[in-house]
Amino acid sequence: MINFKRADHFQIVVPLERLEEARIFYTDIIGLERIERPKFNSKGYWFNIANIQLHLSTEEAMPRTSRHNAFEITNIAAARLHLQNHNVEFLEEPVIPGRERFSFIDPFGNRIELLEML
8 A cells, every 4th residue: 555645747849949938937928936856868848836835847749638736725616717818729628526627738739727615
């Protein structure tokens, strides 16, 4: 058995030629705090997101899938409006009782779900 304590980080990948665009999207649009990343041979950025980290790295573009990360947030209506104001693509999710939620697709094809517990 594994005794989990918490999620530490998750990773999102973007094509190498769009890495700087992704850094700007995740800092300026999403509002994440950039933190120091160890000196790896690969390129990327790390960010704080709530009590975990987002590790942004590079890989060849892949077809869109249903794989995603999900985050509980407060004020989902304000989050939706903020993303709409930045022309971010949305996906509506099936209803789950007790949650309001939607997904968005970042400019690099990554699907991210936001949800608010009712």
